[in-house]
Amino acid sequence: MSAPLEPEVPGTAHxxxxxxxxxxxxxxxxxxxxPEASGIPGAHPDTPGxxxxxxxxxxxxxxxxxxxxxxxxxPATSATPSTHPATPSVTAQWRRLDPRTLxxxxxxxxAPLGSLALTALATGGRITTGAWFTLAAIAASFAVVxxxxxxxxxxxxxxxxxxxSADGTGEGxxxxxxxxxxxxxxxxxxxxxxxxxxxxxxRIRTVDLTASPLHRLLGVTVLRAGTAGxxxxxxxxxxxxxxxxxxxxxxxxxxxxxxxxxxxxxxVVARISWRWxxxxxxxxxxxxxxxxxxGSAYRVLDxxxxxxxxxxxxxxxxxxxxxxxxxxTVPAALLVILALGSVGALALYVENWWNYCLEWTDARxxxxxxxxxxxxSVTIERARLRGVxxxxxxxxxxxxxxxxxxxxxxxxxxxxxxxxxxxxxxAPRPEALRVAGGALRSPFPGSTSPAALAAHPRVALRRRRxxxxxxxxxxxxxxxxxxxxxxxxxxxxxxxxxxVVTTAVVLWLxxxxxxxxxxxVEGPYLVARSGTFSRDTLALQRxxxxxxxxxxxxxxxxxxxxxxxxxxxxxxxxxxxxxxxAAEAPGFAAAAAPGILEEFxxxxxxxxxxxxxxxx
Numbered sequence: 344m345s346a347p348l349e350p351e352v353p354g355t356a357h358x359x360x361x362x363x364x365x366x367x368x369x370x371x372x373x374x375x376x377x378p379e380a381s382g383i384p385g386a387h388p389d390t391p392g393x394x395x396x397x398x399x400x401x402x403x404x405x406x407x408x409x410x411x412x413x414x415x416x417x418p419a420t421s422a423t424p425s426t427h428p429a430t431p432s433v434t435a436q437w438r439r440l441d442p443r444t445l446x447x448x449x450x451x452x453x454a455p456l457g458s459l460a461l462t463a464l465a466t467g468g469r470i471t472t473g474a475w476f477t478l479a480a481i482a483a484s485f486a487v488v489x490x491x492x493x494x495x496x497x498x499x500x501x502x503x504x505x506x507x508s509a510d511g512t513g514e515g516x517x518x519x520x521x522x523x524x525x526x527x528x529x530x531x532x533x534x535x536x537x538x539x540x541x542x543x544x545x546r547i548r549t550v551d552l553t554a555s556p557l558h559r560l561l562g563v564t565v566l567r568a569g570t571a572g573x574x575x576x577x578x579x580x581x582x583x584x585x586x587x588x589x590x591x592x593x594x595x596x597x598x599x600x601x602x603x604x605x606x607x608x609x610x611v612v613a614r615i616s617w618r619w620x621x622x623x624x625x626x627x628x629x630x631x632x633x634x635x636x637x638g639s640a641y642r643v644l645d646x647x648x649x650x651x652x653x654x655x656x657x658x659x660x661x662x663x664x665x666x667x668x669x670x671x672t673v674p675a676a677l678l679v680i681l682a683l684g685s686v687g688a689l690a691l692y693v694e695n696w697w698n699y700c701l702e703w704t705d706a707r708x709x710x711x712x713x714x715x716x717x718x719x720s721v722t723i724e725r726a727r728l729r730g731v732x733x734x735x736x737x738x739x740x741x742x743x744x745x746x747x748x749x750x751x752x753x754x755x756x757x758x759x760x761x762x763x764x765x766x767x768x769x770a771p772r773p774e775a776l777r778v779a780g781g782a783l784r785s786p787f788p789g790s791t792s793p794a795a796l797a798a799h800p801r802v803a804l805r806r807r808r809x810x811x812x813x814x815x816x817x818x819x820x821x822x823x824x825x826x827x828x829x830x831x832x833x834x835x836x837x838x839x840x841x842x843v844v845t846t847a848v849v850l851w852l853x854x855x856x857x858x859x860x861x862x863x864v865e866g867p868y869l870v871a872r873s874g875t876f877s878r879d880t881l882a883l884q885r886x887x888x889x890x891x892x893x894x895x896x897x898x899x900x901x902x903x904x905x906x907x908x909x910x911x912x913x914x915x916x917x918x919x920x921x922x923x924x925a926a927e928a929p930g931f932a933a934a935a936a937p938g939i940l941e942e943f944x945x946x947x948x949x950x951x952x953x954x955x956x957x958x959x
Contacts, residue, residue, distance in 0.1 A: 437500040437531075441586045443561045445492045499532040501582055503544070503596060528568060528597060530580050542568065542580055550594045551771075554587075564590045568597060612781035613767060613774070615699040615713075622744040622769035623692035626736065629684035636687070696768040701778065709749075709782060711766060721763045727752040729913040730868065730883035731779045731787065735772070737876050745775035749782065750883060750914035760914065779882070788865040788882050796861030796872060797931075802902045803922040804857040811849035816842055862920050862931070869909065869935045871920045881918055887911045888936040893928065900925075907932055 503526065526544040531537060547568050554564040563584035585593065628635075644651050651657060664672055697715035704710050709723045730750035739745065747767040754760045767778045779787035788794045820842040827834030856875035863870050868882045892908035899905065905928045907920040923931065933940040 437502050439500055440496055440582060441563050441584055441589070442496065443563050443586075444496050444584045445489060446561055447557060447563065447584055494534055495532070498534050498537075499530070501528065501530045503528055503593075528580060530582065540580060544597055547597055550597050551773075552587075552590055552594060558584060562587055566590050566593060610703045612701040612703070612709075613699075613778045614701075615696055615768075616770075616774075619768060619770045619774075620689060620692060622739060622742060622771075623688045624685040625738040625742045625744060626688055626769060628688040628691055629681065629738075631684075632687045632691070633680050633684045692768065699768065701766055701781070719763075721754075723749055723751045724753070727913065728782065729887040729911055730881060731766070731782050732914070733775060733779055733787065733880040733882075735878040735880075737878075739769055740878060743772055744769050745772045746770065747775050747779050747782070748914075750881070750911070750918075752913040757915065764914065783868075783882065785866075788868060788870045789880070794861070794863065794865065794870055794872075794880075796863040796870060799857070799860040799862075799922050800902075800904065800924050803860060803904060804853060806898070806902060806904070806922065807853035807856050808850060811853050812846070815849055816845045819845065860922065862923065864935050871909075871918065873919070873921055883909060883911065883918060885936055887913065888939070891932045891936070891939060892917070895925075909936070 527541040528544060528547070529539060529541045531539040551567045551569075552564045553567065558564055561584075564587050565581065565583045566585055567582075568580045582590075582593075641651050664676075694715045694717075696713050698718075699711075699713040701709070701711050704722075707725045709725065709728060711719070711721045711723075713719055728749060728751045732748040732750055733745055734748060735745045746765070746769050748764045749766050751764065754763045766782055767775055770778075776787050776790040780790055820838050823834050823838035823841055827836075827838055852875050856873075859872055859874060859878045861870075861872045864885070865882075867885055869885050869888065870880070870882055872878065872880045888909045888911060890910040892910060894906040894908065895904075899922070903925050904922045905925045907923055907928055908917045909920070910917050929940060929944060933944060
């Protein structure tokens with residue numbers, strides 16, 4: 344199949360009559376129904392004296408008093424054989440935390456003991472009376488903390504099981520009309536007042552494992568399971584601490600039973616979690632914000648007739664800066680800029696995303712509410728929501744975070760669209776994938792398993808290397824070498840150091856940019872990924888594509904590459920798929936959005952045999 348490549352290929356209007364470009368298909372990421380209760384080991388009555396936990400509609404676990412004092416009840420097994428496929432093991436046996444939890448609780452003693460040891464070394468081993476009092480206080484505190492930790496460890500238990508039904512048979516009730524057994528994660532704790540907290544597995548959205556340096560040293564981790572409405576932490580279950588292998592198994596167990604259909608039926612997609620604040624400094628504003636504020640202040644002063652460079656304290660500051668040791672002042676200045684930028688990024692994050700909530704107000708309307716001083720409420724109609732963009736800037740990606748934007752129509756011009764299309768602030772990448780799936784009402788491509796995206800030709804890597812060397816390495820090296828030849832040999836050394844460092848950085852960035860390239864079709868979505876300074880993964884409805892644009896340059900034509908741009912009446916109006924193989928691009932575009940390119944394609948037909956002719 345071949346097609347003439349034109350600068351722009353117009354397409355049929357999206358809603359033109361008689362043209363149907365909708366591609367239907369089952370989404371591979373939606374799991375099937377859960378097994379019946381009879382096929383799940385461990386379906387049995389709860390501990391005697393413990394009332395069954397009934398979570399509310401938002402998934403928030405309800406705390407019930409637990410009057411039982413005997414931990415553990417022998418599990419009952421079902422006599423009915425299971426006809427369903429094998430599922431993760433579900434046990435109703437109460438389990439305890441790892442005994443190394445006691446050592447974690449004693450981690451606070453490292454600071455006072457270290458201070459005492461340093462004091463003894465500084466005084467030649469002579470311990471004063473005050474130091475003995477300090478040591479006695481540490482010993483008493485150690486005894487108290489150890490006792491409390493031992494009691495907490497002995498009285499904290501968890502299990503994954505079916506809650507007891509109303510008739511006491513131990514058969515779990517069906518969940519919310521789905522016909523699935525209501526499996527729950529139960530945690531009970533307390534000495535004088537026993538508490539039982541339960542959260543149904545089909546409501547669990549996130550399962551996080553967190554390990555501090557002390558946790559890693561001891562080989563344990565903290566497991567936190569939360570629902571869609573657990574941003575404030577009140578409906579989050581935390582287990583501290585579990586052995587790393589057991590925590591991994593439990594996480595896989597919980598996520599295996601998470602109901603993907605609940606994402607589509609849950610009105611609240613996400614709420615703010617202030618643990619996300621750690622991602623605020625990993626954005627452009629940590630450095631760029633300082634210069635933006637400085638530039639704005641300079642323009643204001645210049646507007647009222649004040650020349651900032653002529654102010655006395657400014658001149659004195661630059662004079663002292665230049666007269667001091669630059670190898671100390673330059674790093675100190677960078678640290679000050681980073682500190683100011685981090686504070687500004689945190690303040691901006693709080694102001695923009697205070698009281699954040701993303702929810703479906705009804706079956707057709709998605710609403711985003713946020714803001715501290717300036718409150719914002721953006722409503723997006725489901726009919727206008729054409730896709731979702733998962734954005735991972737370089738620093739944010741290095742920290743394991745991402746943010747989510749909507750590809751929707753009716754949000755204004757380009758500037759207004761950038762302000763109003765945000766669905767999630769910088770947050771953990773698993774949370775971003777979950778929110779993107781909640782906005783699409785189906786799993787985001789690549790959230791359940793790595794997306795099968797087609798790789799781009801190897802020549803695309805060469806193009807990125809050449810462009811980086813030409814635009815970053817060569818100009819800077821030439822300028823420094825020229826200045827060094829004209830003024831001082833010191834700049835010649837700066838030139839070769841700059842060339843070596845920037846070449847290594849350019850080659851690494853080019854490799855990363857090439858690895859991030861990918862495109863494909865997954866169900867009703869066109870999936871495209873590209874970028875290194877900001878890796879963007881786009882899930883765009885195929886039926887929303889109105890036209891294709893084929894862009895080439897003399898260099899890309901020589902390399903056999905073409906850039907596709909999908910034109911849509913939403914978002915940025917066009918989304919690029921850079922550096923596809925020129926021979927494969929028309930076929931991919933026609934398959935991704937049928938009904939646009941067919942009249943421009945040339946399909947080779949099988950040549951019919953010529954009739955036999957006899958020569959006279």
